[in-house]
Amino acid sequence: MIGAASLTRFRELLQKRLGWTFADNDLGQTAEVLAARSQAHGLSTREYLDRLAGRRWAAEVAELAGALSITETYFFRHSEQFRVLRERVLPELIEARSGQRVLRLLSVGCSSGEEAYSLAIAAIRARPGPDWIVTVTGVDANRDMLRRARAAVYSPWSLRDTPEDVRRRWFRPAEGGFRVADEVTATVRFVEHNVAADDPQLWHPARYDVIFCRNLLMYLTADTVAELIRRMTRALTDGGFLFLGHTDSLGSRPDGLELCHADGTVYYQRRVAAVPRDPAPAAPPPRPARAAAPPRPQADAGDGRRRALSLMRDDRFAEALDAVGTGDVLVRGVLLAQLGRVDEARDTANRLLHTGGPQADAHHLLGVCHELDCADQAVGQYRLAAYLDPQFAMPRLRMGLLARRRGDDRGAADHLSAALDLLTGENDDRIVLFGGGFGRLALTTLCRTELDACGIRR
Template sequence: MIGAASLTRFRELLQRRLGWTFADHDLGQTAEVLTARARAHGLNEREYLDRLAGRRWTTETAELAQALSITETYFFRHSEQFRVLNERALPELLEARAGQRVLRLLSVGCSSGEEAYSLAIAAVRARPGPDWIVTVTGVDANREMLRRARTAAYSPWSLRDTPEDVRRRWFRRTADGFRVADEIVSAVRFVEHNVATDDPQLWHPAGYDVIFCRNLLMYLTEEVRADLIRRMTRALADGGFLFLGHTDSLGSRPEGLELCHSDGTVYYRRQAPARTPEPSPAPRLTVAAPAAAPRRPAGADPLQRALALMREDRFADALDAIGTRDVLPRGVLLAQVGRIDEARDTAHRLLHTGGPQADAHHLLGVCHELDCAEKAVGQYRLAAYLDPRFAMPRLRMGLLARRRGDDRGAAEHLEAATELLTTEDEDRIVLFGGGFGRLALTMLCRTELDSCGVRR
């Protein structure tokens, strides 16, 4: 049985060597890896940890990356991001790079190579002619996954989301699956790289037109995550595009990048130094209530008067009291009293005038719950992406997952909502809580979690 002190030390060393962070529910797997790796070297846990801590042990670091990384992937995963790549990013880049006729793409955390080859296929299909050069670099710390990637051989399951015409043109049948066409293989190279370390050659300034780094940031420590974001931003050419996973967010105003959204997905674009002056801040959508906000409507300004009425579940009266300048609260109240079309129009108006805004996307999600749960989830996902501290979209996604019978997905969202509710802005709870306060919403999350039966 591994002691708590040894396990804590192992996790600290993993953070130092790989830059990874681990949740408490990962303890079982982490302990198994520690035992297995110590045994592989004929050492006990203490001796193994002393050796791992004492000096650079490159081969062992690669083995740990292989043992601990999540490697499941497939071609053209998250089709909405590839749709944006094909319909928006690549056409703009092809026009901008017409002089050089070169496209450079990077897949960070490429695993067994499906993403890197998918990028190459997309770029080769889009290029105006064969005289264009397409290069794709795939990087990963997992040596075994890179070995598989270089074979370019895949099972039919890896192509489960690949359009039939793409499969026929860019893959060759083999005895037990498919192999990527030589034209695509020749455009891709794979590099072993630990994102916790720097590599000036790999992260050359303005070296890439497109970077995909999906579902990796969430596993990194805060320091390594910040360093990787800076490297990727610097490595993007002016006007280049960065795509992250749905669980990763840089917030609404990342330094050096412009946040964009299209077709239900969020992505980022590298800002050129000579671009227009810094854009005006988007209109603030929530107004923090003073510490001693009045509980009664008398004598308050229109927004505070409306908030006080909402605390008393008097939504129709609050709608009458709200000022015309308080656009978001008015939209929320329109939804509360059943005027859904007007609420939806209000949310769209906010997005058209101010760009991606978490609160407006959440309001759209509320509106869509009545006609299309799938669209509602998409809007809630965008809201949570734009503001990772926003509890309410995670709560709503959890409840919708429960309705679908997806208890595991529901538990993930509800656990996050429970934690976020402890620090959620009070006015946001009043606006989006549907008449429930912080305590009642927290109890709702816990009750639903108990019903899921899959709490981690």
């Protein structure tokens, strides 16, 4: 028999370790879990609680999360939210991300993975072409649920709210039900994470375009909720979107977020920070006459590039543009393209070519700019970049993706195979500049996925 004092202490430890809160009607289940976990370790209730309180016990905290969490979910749950995502949110994001062609989504409390895969399917269906990169991260503290999510096999009951055309296109018959199509699973990764703890990598500022966190906040303590909302808000890109459960509310004026309402659904958008478009510098105030300052050391330009590249690795493109200034024309042009200022980026690339002669990187940048208005001109620039530097992987990758868009699988396979071989030796800075926010491994995975779609496995 579990005493009241032991049960109270257990609940306090769960609040501390998992950030969970409990209603009085949860007492029966909580007592059963405490008894079962103590017995599993061959400990008395007191010994178990002492060990849980005394030091980090990550494996046991994960077991407790699995034993106590509510895991019922299904694909496209609350279809009205997915309708807003499909009809309003993703089109707006796609227009804003046209320079990067990248969409990043996060499912917090993803359970057995249905929500994360639903987000991936929605984003893949919405993207303008296969050259757009979609990534979805699902996080949960329940290891058993994450194992099910990675297996990606679901019963027909999990697809009960899935439209028939979506079921036919994105699922394959499998023993016990349906398996999520490889094209979808390739875009999704699952991470074990306890929302009561911080993870600077997971919650990196401006990392996600869309975050779903539904029907989780009601189970968390007020302090944990406040901290989680702060992290999610910070992790959204400018203009990114947050979806909560119907029982969750941040009020009418949440800090850093705008309340949105459409089709009976409430959601939130991260306020867009004003980014100056390179205004002319204001005239400095008069100063006393003095000797002219010596010229700045040449190393400053290199420092600006290193700082800009570091910021680009974190997708902080506006800050990187400020850091690089006007000294590094190539990096400046790339950043202008990433920020959607394509006309300025195109002018910058042409100016670089006029002053510096044929340069593979500048031609590649010009190709990126032309992709939005003339694919043939883009291919011409990529061909020239590849000719000028046969070891340059990125133009071969872009030509492969454009060929896929045209339906030329044979041509796409040639370019993608070349890109896959070249990526192993590609310069790190070039990957940062032209990788669309993705590293060598992600670009390699993209090549392999597209080659699979062409019918060629590498």
